[in-house]
Amino acid sequence: MYLTKLEERMLSGEMGEAVRIAMKLLVSVGEALGAERLVPIAHAHVSGVSYDNIGRYGLEFLESLAASGARFAVYTTFNPAGVALGVDAPINTPERVAMQARILRALVRMGARFTATCAPYRVRRPRFGEHLAWGESSAVAVANTLFGARTNREGGPVALAAAIAGRTYYWGLHLDEERVPDVRVRLQARVRSELEAGLVGFIVAKHYPSSKPYVDRFPSDERLVISLAAAGAAQGAIPMWFLEGVSPEARPPPPGAEKLEVKRDDLVAALEEVSCANPEDAEVLFLGCPHYTTADLERAATEALAALRGLKRVREVWVAAPPSSAIRLKEALLRALAGRGPRVRVLPGACVVVTDRGRLPAPIATNSVKTAIYLCKSGVPAALVGGAGALDEVKA
């Protein structure tokens, strides 16, 4: 791989041990993939923040990096934690809070903004054509699809290394020639809710897990694009969608590309396939995966009301959000429920997917296909809810 004079000095250890380790990881990954050089980045987003994900060894890795003097060279944000960062927290234990605090402290010590969100695009909106190094597979797909910014799916430690080095390997979606759709999806079902958008993502990823799909007629609604992206990245590894009329780089795939039709019946079948519990048994309704922010107040209220229609036993509604949006989201939901129904709790800076899942109340109902996929994989019963009418009729 070609390295500039400065990059060679970084790799040699002349600029400190942390920079050397970061460069070593980036160059190893880049060379394995055939990258010709590195590229400077504007924003790094680090995944692998929850203690329940990275455990004792991940914590040691981060703390030793911070102690060795590592500092982030570019604007850096990080993913949600495994415990809620606020007084509303329903599932915290003192031991986990202590371990989680050590992880966050290490990240902030290295210079990260205190974000704790899987929606970094709401903290700093990426510019068209900008190079990023983002972990968090859903955010990666949103950056490429919605903003025309350029990032690969960076593994957690690679995004961390990119933050320290201020650059990443120039490969994959950083290159013009890779930003081309390879599957044509004909959407023949109406998509109005997050549930429906997520089911489309699941279906496409199930058939083409590592594809870059072109979709005609997808609604131009940021929140629905986010749900589609999150599901495609949880079921598969779809890093970028080309949505007609929505994505700045949308264009049909070359002739001869494979085709996939998605009909309403496919959404109903996918709903059954992803769910592993009966919605009528659900005790908690979980919303906000990916995180809702203050840009989603109306959407969150609509989704909560739609989801609650089929739920009889739900005691609490949990909403995940960045710490900075938590209070306004809670107020919006309380207003929507108008004093009736279940208790509303926000999970600031957290996410149930990355919590100590054995302690979650179950079954959990959710409008998030990504959440249902991960909870069901971990043995937590989860049911998908919240269709915008069409799906509910079929189920009933």
Add this chain to the structure above:
Amino acid sequence: MMRLKLRGLVEGACNARPLLALAGPLNLYGDVDPELGVYRPAGVSISGRVLIVRSFVGSTVAPYVAYALRRRGLGPCGVVVEDVDGVAVASAVLGGFALAKADRGQLAALLAGVRRQPGPCLATLVSRPPGAELAVSCRARPPDA
């Protein structure tokens, strides 16, 4: 004995290790229990084995799971993939296992052959980037208990 020339991505060597061919792509986060080294969908151990998977999908946290497996001595010895991305390579670097890439379709004959064998198969994978070689031999009968 079946032999394949592959592309070496991350260095490593596995000598006559049990082969595990997964039907689909692998999401290390969720599919694998880092405390036990068990691939949950099939309930089988991946520890010390050579895995064949289509690709690494899902969470970008995968390299930390690989790192945790390695620290517990439960990681795979080597992995062969058809599609590769940064998550797969970073997982191999942090997880300390060999990684090699096969061309699309290159594994089909091998996998079909492995499925026809009644006994277990052993894989020898040597990855020395840019080259790698995979050799698989299967026993005709299951071993005696």
